[in-house]
Amino acid sequence: MKRFILKRLALMIVTLIGLSVVVFIVSRVAPGDPAKLAAGPDATEEMVQVIREEFGLDRPLVIQYTIYMKGLIQGDFGRSIRTRHLVWDDLKNFMPATFELVFVSISFSILFGILFGILSAVYRDTWMDHVIRFFTITGVAVPMFWLGIMLQLLFSAKVHLFPLGGRLDTMVLPPPARTHFFLIDSLLAGDWGTFANGFHHILLPAFVLSFPALASITRINRAEMLEVLHKDFVLNEKAQGISDRLIIFKYALKNALIPTLSMIGLRYGWMLGGTILVETVFNWPGIGNYAVGAAVYSDFQPVMAVTIILGLNFMIANLLVDLGYGFLDPRVKYE
Amino acid sequence: MKPVLEITDLKIEFDTFEGTSHVLDGIHLSLGKKDTLGLVGETGCGKSITAKAILRLLPVPPARLVSGEILFGGEDLLKKSDEEMKEIRGRQIAMVFQDPMTFLNPVFSIEEQLVDVISAHSNRNGSRKEIDRKEAKKKAVALLGEVKIPQPDVRIKSYPHEFSGGMRQRVLIAMALSRSPQVLIADEPTTALDVTIQAQILKLLHELVERHGNSVLLISHDLGVVAKVCRRIAVMYAGSIVENCSTEALFNEPFHPYTQGLLNSILTFSKRKDAAQGIQGGIPDLIHPPSGCRFHPRCSRAMKICEIEKPSPVEAEKNHVVSCHLYPVRKVKSF
Numbered sequence A: 001m002k003r004f005i006l007k008r009l010a011l012m013i014v015t016l017i018g019l020s021v022v023v024f025i026v027s028r029v030a031p032g033d034p035a036k037l038a039a040g041p042d043a044t045e046e047m048v049q050v051i052r053e054e055f056g057l058d059r060p061l062v063i064q065y066t067i068y069m070k071g072l073i074q075g076d077f078g079r080s081i082r083t084r085h086l087v088w089d090d091l092k093n094f095m096p097a098t099f100e101l102v103f104v105s106i107s108f109s110i111l112f113g114i115l116f117g118i119l120s121a122v123y124r125d126t127w128m129d130h131v132i133r134f135f136t137i138t139g140v141a142v143p144m145f146w147l148g149i150m151l152q153l154l155f156s157a158k159v160h161l162f163p164l165g166g167r168l169d170t171m172v173l174p175p176p177a178r179t180h181f182f183l184i185d186s187l188l189a190g191d192w193g194t195f196a197n198g199f200h201h202i203l204l205p206a207f208v209l210s211f212p213a214l215a216s217i218t219r220i221n222r223a224e225m226l227e228v229l230h231k232d233f234v235l236n237e238k239a240q241g242i243s244d245r246l247i248i249f250k251y252a253l254k255n256a257l258i259p260t261l262s263m264i265g266l267r268y269g270w271m272l273g274g275t276i277l278v279e280t281v282f283n284w285p286g287i288g289n290y291a292v293g294a295a296v297y298s299d300f301q302p303v304m305a306v307t308i309i310l311g312l313n314f315m316i317a318n319l320l321v322d323l324g325y326g327f328l329d330p331r332v333k334y335e
Numbered sequence B: 001m002k003p004v005l006e007i008t009d010l011k012i013e014f015d016t017f018e019g020t021s022h023v024l025d026g027i028h029l030s031l032g033k034k035d036t037l038g039l040v041g042e043t044g045c046g047k048s049i050t051a052k053a054i055l056r057l058l059p060v061p062p063a064r065l066v067s068g069e070i071l072f073g074g075e076d077l078l079k080k081s082d083e084e085m086k087e088i089r090g091r092q093i094a095m096v097f098q099d100p101m102t103f104l105n106p107v108f109s110i111e112e113q114l115v116d117v118i119s120a121h122s123n124r125n126g127s128r129k130e131i132d133r134k135e136a137k138k139k140a141v142a143l144l145g146e147v148k149i150p151q152p153d154v155r156i157k158s159y160p161h162e163f164s165g166g167m168r169q170r171v172l173i174a175m176a177l178s179r180s181p182q183v184l185i186a187d188e189p190t191t192a193l194d195v196t197i198q199a200q201i202l203k204l205l206h207e208l209v210e211r212h213g214n215s216v217l218l219i220s221h222d223l224g225v226v227a228k229v230c231r232r233i234a235v236m237y238a239g240s241i242v243e244n245c246s247t248e249a250l251f252n253e254p255f256h257p258y259t260q261g262l263l264n265s266i267l268t269f270s271k272r273k274d275a276a277q278g279i280q281g282g283i284p285d286l287i288h289p290p291s292g293c294r295f296h297p298r299c300s301r302a303m304k305i306c307e308i309e310k311p312s313p314v315e316a317e318k319n320h321v322v323s324c325h326l327y328p329v330r331k332v333k334s335f
Helices: A002-029 A034-039 A045-054 A061-073 A087-122 A127-141 A144-158 A182-188 A192-228 A232-239 A244-281 A287-296 A300-328 B047-054 B082-088 B110-118 B126-146 B165-177 B195-212 B223-229 B247-252 B257-264 B304-308
Strands: B003-015 B020-032 B036-041 B063-072 B093-096 B183-187 B215-220 B232-237 B240-246 B314-317 B320-322
Touching: A002 A061, A002 A300, A034 A045, A087 A127, A087 A182, A087 A192, A087 A244, A087 A287, A087 A300, A127 A192, A144 A192, A144 A244, A182 A192, A192 A244, A232 A244, A232 B093, A244 A287, A244 A300, A287 A300, B003 B047, B003 B215, B020 B036, B020 B047, B020 B063, B020 B215, B020 B240, B036 B047, B036 B223, B047 B063, B047 B183, B047 B215, B093 B165, B110 B126, B110 B165, B126 B165, B165 B183, B165 B195, B195 B215, B195 B223, B215 B223, B223 B232, B223 B247, B232 B247, B232 B257, B240 B247, B240 B257
Parallel strands: B036 B215, B036 B232, B093 B183, B183 B215
Antiparallel strands: B003 B020, B003 B063, B232 B240, B240 B320, B314 B320
C-alpha cells in the first residue's frame, strides 16, 4: 500500500514534467507577442525589447524552459508580464474560490448522483425513473456555459431569485480567513448572514458545474444497480430474509459503486476544466477566470500555472480514486 | 403424519418473448416433518422454479401463477403479503443455492454477511443492536465450526474470494441453517463442486439436518446424490411430478417409463452388462408442450390415450404414486 502510493507519487512527478513541457510549448508557439501586448500600443521597438530581455523572452526556448522549471521546483510560478504580480500571490487569492466551487459541485453530484441512480434503478420504469432519466439525458447533452447563461437569464434577469455572479454581495465582507472557503469560514466565525449570502451566490454556479457530472454519475449508478440487483448473491440475500433496505443500500450499492467511482474520477477532471467556463459566465473570482483574463493578453505564466495546478489536482483525485477501489473491493491488491 | 409443506396443483407460466412458457404443469408435492425428499429431473424440467416458487422468489412478471397452493403450517404461502414472506424467508424456510461461487457477495466479509443474516429478523428494536451483533458474531463463529471450516474465529474475517468452492458452499449452508428453519430447500447444492467435495458436502448436509431435525427438499439432476441423502424421491418431467415414492422403491421397482429410462442411463461398473441406454429424444419445448402426457413423444410404451389426456397421480402401490396411463386409475388424495 505504502509502496503503491510512493510509486504513484513518483509517477505523478514524471507526468507533471510532461505536462509542463506540453503547456510550455503550446504557450510559446501560440500567436501573439506577449512583450508587445504588455508594452502597450504606443511602445517603441526599444521598449518592447527591454521587456523581452527582462522576462528572458529573447533567449532560446530550452533555456527559457530550464529557467522556468528551476523556479517551479522552488514553488515560483514566475511573474505575470502584464501586471508584474508574482503568479503564486495571485493563485493564493484565486485558488480557494475555485476549489470551494469545485468541492461543493463534486460533493453535490456524488451525493445526488448516487441517490438518484439508486432510486431510478429500484423504481425502474416508473414515473420517477422517467423523470430522472429525462434530466440525466439533458445533463449530458447540454453545454455548461449555455445552461449557465440560461439560468442567469431566468433566475437573475427575469425573476430576481439569485445574484448574477460573484462570491458575495459587494457590501458583504469576506469572513476571517482560516480555510479560505467562505462557506466554512463564515460558519466558523458564527456569521450566519455571510454564510447565507455566500450560499446564495454559490448555488447557481455550483449547480451548473455539477449538472453534467450529476447526470453521468446517476446514469452509471443506475445501470450498475440494475445489474447488481439481478445477481445471484442478491437472490440469496433475499432468500435469507435480509431486508430490502439493507440489500439495496449496503449489499448492492457497494458493488455498484466500484464502476461509479471510475466515473466520479473522470467527471472530476471534466469539472476542473469546466470551472473555466462557469467562472467566466458567473464572474466567479477563481483561477479559471484568472487564467482566461491572462490568456487574452498572451500572458503565459498565469495560464501555465493554472494548468499545472489543475493537472496536479486531477492526478491527486485519480490517486484517491484508485485507493477507493481498494476500500470498496477486497479483491483489489496494491502491488 | 401431517406434512410441513404441501404443494397442490401448482401451475406457473412465464411470459417470454416467444410466447407463454408453461413451466409448471400442476405440481403435487408434500414434505413431512423431519422428512427428506429429493426432487430429481433433467435440466429445465422446473425443479429450481418449484423451489423459488415456494419462497416466492420468482420475478413477477414474467412469472405468473395460474393455479395451486403452497401450504406451509396450514397457510397458503401464495396468499401471504411481501412483508409476511420476509418473515418466513430464512427463518422458517431457508434455501441453499446451486453455485457457491456467485451466491456470496464478493465485496463483504463472511462475518459481515453471516452476522447480517443471523440478525436479519432480530434487530427490529434498534436499541440493542450492538449487543445483538456481538452475539450474532459468536453464533456465526460457532456455525462456521459446525460446517467444519477450520479456525472459524480467524477465517470468518475472510472474503468469499479467499475461500474455495467447497468452503463457500459450507458458508451458504451455515447461513441457511443459522436460524434453524423448519424447512431447508437445497437447490443442486453440490452440482458446481468437484466429486470429492460433493461427497463431503452431502455428508455434512446429512449430519446437520439429522442433528437439527429440519425437513429437507433436496433438488438435483443426479439420482446418486439424492439417493445418498433422501428417504423419498419425486421424479419431475417437463413441469410435473411423474413418480413419487421411497428411495428403495424407486431404485428397485420404478413404475414410470421415464424413471425407468433415467435409471437405465446411469453408468455402473457392476450389475449391468450392457452400456447405459439413455432416453430417446430431447427436452420438450415448454412454449408448445406435447399434448396429454408430456412424456409421450419419448415414451417407448406410449398409447393412444397418452396423446389426449394428462394422466392423474395414482397410488399404484402403498406410498408409491405414479402419473402414467399404464397404471389403473384410482385417485388418491395425499401421498
